[in-house]
Amino acid sequence: MSQATLRIQKISGHAGPVPGEGMARDTKDKQVCKLVDVTTCIGCKACEIACQEWNDLPFAKTSFDNTYQTMPDTAWNYWNLIRFNEHTRDDGGFMWLMRKDQCMHCAEPGCLEACPADGAIVQYSNGIVDFQTDRCIGCGYCITGCPFNIPKFHPATHKVHKCTLCADRVAENLEPACIKSCPTGCLHFGTKDDMLDLANRRAKQLRKDYGFANAGVYDPAGVGGTGVIYVLHDTTNPEIYGGLPKDPHISWAVKLWKHPLKWLGNLAMIGGAIGLFTHYLRYGPKLEHKNGNGASAGGAQ
Amino acid sequence: MSGQANLLPNNRVLRYTFRERLIHWTAGISYVYLLLTGLAFWTPWLFWIAVVLGGASISRMLHPWAGLVFVFAVILMYGMWSAQMRETAEDKAWWDAMRFYISNEDEKVPPAGRFNGGQKFLFWSFFWCGIVLLLTGIVLWYPQEFPEAVRLVAIFIHPVCALATIGLFMLHVYMGTAYERGAFGSVIRGDVSRDFAMRHHRTWFEEILRQASAKQ
Numbered sequence: 001m002s003q004a005t006l007r008i009q010k011i012s013g014h015a016g017p018v019p020g021e022g023m024a025r026d027t028k029d030k031q032v033c034k035l036v037d038v039t040t041c042i043g044c045k046a047c048e049i050a051c052q053e054w055n056d057l058p059f060a061k062t063s064f065d066n067t068y069q070t071m072p073d074t075a076w077n078y079w080n081l082i083r084f085n086e087h088t089r090d091d092g093g094f095m096w097l098m099r100k101d102q103c104m105h106c107a108e109p110g111c112l113e114a115c116p117a118d119g120a121i122v123q124y125s126n127g128i129v130d131f132q133t134d135r136c137i138g139c140g141y142c143i144t145g146c147p148f149n150i151p152k153f154h155p156a157t158h159k160v161h162k163c164t165l166c167a168d169r170v171a172e173n174l175e176p177a178c179i180k181s182c183p184t185g186c187l188h189f190g191t192k193d194d195m196l197d198l199a200n201r202r203a204k205q206l207r208k209d210y211g212f213a214n215a216g217v218y219d220p221a222g223v224g225g226t227g228v229i230y231v232l233h234d235t236t237n238p239e240i241y242g243g244l245p246k247d248p249h250i251s252w253a254v255k256l257w258k259h260p261l262k263w264l265g266n267l268a269m270i271g272g273a274i275g276l277f278t279h280y281l282r283y284g285p286k287l288e289h290k291n292g293n294g295a296s297a298g299g300a301q
Numbered sequence: 302m303s304g305q306a307n308l309l310p311n312n313r314v315l316r317y318t319f320r321e322r323l324i325h326w327t328a329g330i331s332y333v334y335l336l337l338t339g340l341a342f343w344t345p346w347l348f349w350i351a352v353v354l355g356g357a358s359i360s361r362m363l364h365p366w367a368g369l370v371f372v373f374a375v376i377l378m379y380g381m382w383s384a385q386m387r388e389t390a391e392d393k394a395w396w397d398a399m400r401f402y403i404s405n406e407d408e409k410v411p412p413a414g415r416f417n418g419g420q421k422f423l424f425w426s427f428f429w430c431g432i433v434l435l436l437t438g439i440v441l442w443y444p445q446e447f448p449e450a451v452r453l454v455a456i457f458i459h460p461v462c463a464l465a466t467i468g469l470f471m472l473h474v475y476m477g478t479a480y481e482r483g484a485f486g487s488v489i490r491g492d493v494s495r496d497f498a499m500r501h502h503r504t505w506f507e508e509i510l511r512q513a514s515a516k517q
C-alpha cells in the first residue's frame with residue numbers, strides 16, 4: 001500500500017520548511033513515463049548499477065565482446081542494459097549509439113495478453129506493467145507475447161522477471177532508480193504528457209539545430225504507446241539502436257490464438273458435447289447383444 | 302493373434318490383448334491429465350482445474366512430461382496397429398454408408414475388419430496430432446531456446462491440434478462408453494460378445510472363425 005498520501009505536509013513547532021518539501025513528483029492518477037534521450041547517453045552504465053542496487057539483484061557476470069555493452073542481453077537478474085552499436089551513416093559519418101534497454105511498459109502489453117495465470121501480470125493505473133512472481137506459473141507465454149524480448153526465465157525457479165519501472169519507488173512519488181543515477185540528464189521521469197512534450201521539443205531541437213533531419217520520438221502506436229519513450233537521431237531506422245523494433249505490436253499469432261481461436265474452440269467443444277448428447281437422445285446406444293434387455297428400436301422418434 | 306485363441310468361453314471373443322489395453326490406458330490416462338491441465342491454460346474460466354490438480358505451477362511442470370508419456374504410448378500404438386490401420390476398399394464403403402451407422406441402421410453398414418474406417422481415422426488423426434503437439438510442445442516447454450518466429454507458430458498450432466484431439470476424444474469417449482455398448486468392456490477386460498464382433502467387425506470375426514475351423 002502506498003504511503004505517498006502520508007507524506008508530511010505541515011509540521012508543528014518546526015524551524016524552516018518541512019524536510020523533503022517539493023521533492024516528490026505528483027504522478028497520482030496519471031500515466032507515468034520514462035524518457036530516454038539516446039542522443040545524450042554517454043554509456044556510463046550508472047543506471048545499470050542503480051537498477052541492480054535498488055532492486056537488490058545479485059551480482060551478474062559481465063562479458064566483454066569488444067564493445068561497450070555489459071553483456072549480450074538483459075537477464076532475469078539484469079533488467080536494464082545499455083545496448084551499444086557502432087553505426088556508419090549514409091553520409092559516412094560514424095556514431096556510437098547507446099540505448100537503454102528495459103521493459104517498455106506498453107499500454108497494450110503482449111506479455112499480459114499471452115499470460116494464462118490469474119493475476120500473474122498486472123497493469124497499474126499509472127501504466128506500469130508488473131509481474132507478480134508468486135502467481136507466475138512459469139509457462140513462458142509472456143516471452144512469446146512480448147514484442148521487445150524482455151521477460152527472462154530464472155533458470156532455477158522457472159519464473160519470469162523484468163524491470164518494474166521501480167513501481168515501489170513510483171508509488172512513493174519517487175523517480176525510478178535509473179533516472180536518479182543518470183549524470184547527463186539523458187533520463188527523465190514524469191507524466192506521459194510531460195515527457196512527450198519534453199521529448200518532442202528535444203527532437204525539434206535535434207532537427208533544427210543539429211542537422212538530424214529524421215530525429216523524433218519513439219512511442220510505438222502498435223502497442224498503444226509505451227511507458228518508456230525514446231528520443232532518437234533517426235526514427236526511420238530504430239533497428240540500429242540495438243534492435244529496437246520498427247513497428248512493435250502483439251503478434252497476429254497471439255491475437256488469433258487468444259481471440260477467434262478461443263471462441264471458435266469453446267463453441268466447438270460445447271457444440272460437440274451438445275451434439276453427442278442429442279445424438280444419444282435421438283438414436284440411443286448400439287447394444288452389445290442383439291436381443292439385450294431394453295433393446296433400442298433403432299431410431300425411436 | 303487370431304483364430305482359436307480369440308474364441309473364449311461363453312460366446313466371448315478376445316478383441317484387445319493385455320498389451321494393447323495397457324498401452325491404450327497409458328495413452329488414455331496421460332491424455333486426460335494433458336486435457337485437464339491444457340484446458341486450465343487455455344481459458345481463465347477453467348484455470349480452477351489447475352488449482353484443483355495441485356496448483357498451476359505443478360501443472361505447468363508436469364504437462365510436458367505427461368505429453369512425453371502420451372507420445373510414447375502413441376508411438377507404441379503405431380508399432381502395434383499401423384499395419385492394421387491401413388485404408389482399404391472396405392473402409393471406403395464404410396464411409397459411404399456412415400449415415401446408417403450414425404442412425405443405428407447397422408444392417409445397412411458394410412462389414413468392417415478389425416478396425417472400421419472411423420477407427421482408422423481416429424488413429425491416424427491422433428497419431429499426427431500427437432506428433433505435431435510433441436514438436437510444438439517442446440518449443441513451449443523451453444521457449445527461451447527458440448527464435449520468436451518458431452515460438453509464435455508453436456503457440457498457435459499447439460492449441461489448434463489440441464482442439465482437434467479434443468473433438469476426437471469426445472467422440473471416442475462417447476462411442477466407447479455410452480454409444481457402443483460392449484466397447485468399454487473390451488478395452489478393460491479385452492473381450493466382446495459374438496454379437497458385437499459380428500455386427501461391428503464382421504470381416505475380422507469371420508476370419509477368426511475360418512482360422513479356428515481350419516485348425517480343428
